[in-house]
Amino acid sequence: MPEELEESLQGLINRAVVYSDPGVSLETAVVDLPVPQPADGEVLVRLYYSGVCHTDVSFCLNALPGLRVPTPKGVGIVVAHGPGVTLPPIGSRVGIKYAADACLACDNCIEGAEASCLNIKVSGYFTPGTFQQYCIATARYVTPIPENLDLAAAAPLMCGGVTVYTALRKAGLRPGDWVAVFGAGGGLGHLGIQYAKAMGGRVIALDVGSKKDFCLSQAADEFIDITQFGVDEDLAAKVKSLSNGGLPKLGTESTSKNVLMLRQEASSNAIIRYGK
Numbered sequence: 001m002p003e004e005l006e007e008s009l010q011g012l013i014n015r016a017v018v019y020s021d022p023g024v025s026l027e028t029a030v031v032d033l034p035v036p037q038p039a040d041g042e043v044l045v046r047l048y049y050s051g052v053c054h055t056d057v058s059f060c061l062n063a064l065p066g067l068r069v070p071t072p073k074g075v076g077i078v079v080a081h082g083p084g085v086t087l088p089p090i091g092s093r094v095g096i097k098y099a100a101d102a103c104l105a106c107d108n109c110i111e112g113a114e115a116s117c118l119n120i121k122v123s124g125y126f127t128p129g130t131f132q133q134y135c136i137a138t139a140r141y142v143t144p145i146p147e148n149l150d151l152a153a154a155a156p157l158m159c160g161g162v163t164v165y166t167a168l169r170k171a172g173l174r175p176g177d178w179v180a181v182f183g184a185g186g187g188l189g190h191l192g193i194q195y196a197k198a199m200g201g202r203v204i205a206l207d208v209g210s211k212k213d214f215c216l217s218q219a220a221d222e223f224i225d226i227t228q229f230g231v232d233e234d235l236a237a238k239v240k241s242l243s244n245g246g247l248p249k250l251g252t253e254s255t256s257k258n259v260l261m262l263r264q265e266a267s268s269n270a271i272i273r274y275g276k
């Protein structure tokens with residue numbers, strides 16, 4: 001780390017949110033920690049935005065062994081390098097994901113499934129999470145954030161965005177394909193709409209009626225109010241009719257029988273389940 005930068009970090013307080021009663025409740029506390037020092041292959045990130053997801057709830061309520069600083073996603077600025085690190089440059093905007101690091105050599109990594117890496121390090125579990133002002137991250141594994149993307153908007157992409165993008169890639173989405181997104185008005189679903197459209201897909205959004213305007217504002221081509229269909233076969237038929245008789249590639253965060261019905265009728269189309 002450059003000497004002048006090291007001096008500028010001395011005496012700083014690293015304010016963090018920690019689990020205060022793991023295994024019993026979701027109670028948290030704000031504490032002051034030392035600013036961590038990056039080791040070989042690491043960078044120090046000054047975080048500005050973070051988030052929380054169901055993974056954090058599981059870690060806390062199950063009192064899983066590990067570190068007390070929660071959550072596996074955040075964005076900020078690189079402020080220091082560990083020994084031997086030159087990239088990303090100091091001042092770079094970067095994101096930290098659920099996977100803090102992966103081996104990039106096992107079969108899962110080679111197939112693009114780093115979240116299933118046999119040697120994965122999970123942020124907020126194997127490493128301190130992003131509910132702190134300063135966080136250590138693996139230099140080769142942080143995600144560059146473009147200058148034209150607002151940091152606040154980028155934070156959810158480090159978890160929900162990666163999840164739905166991976167699902168659409170696994171589905172083999174091609175321009176012109178139809179995509180049916182269950183739970184389309186939710187945290188993952190609305191990102192699924194946007195990614196699918198950006199990849200050239202046509203989107204059928206499925207959710208309760210109150211989510212219609214929101215889903216259409218995200219550029220969904222069609223909307224189905226699932227509360228209007230009491231029979232799974234009827235909903236499957238509606239989806240097929242909107243996609244010109246074919247079964248669309250499907251991303252879903254639902255375990256509904258509707259999904260199973262569509263799966264039974266699928267041939268070469270992909271049924272991809274994402275989320276919890």
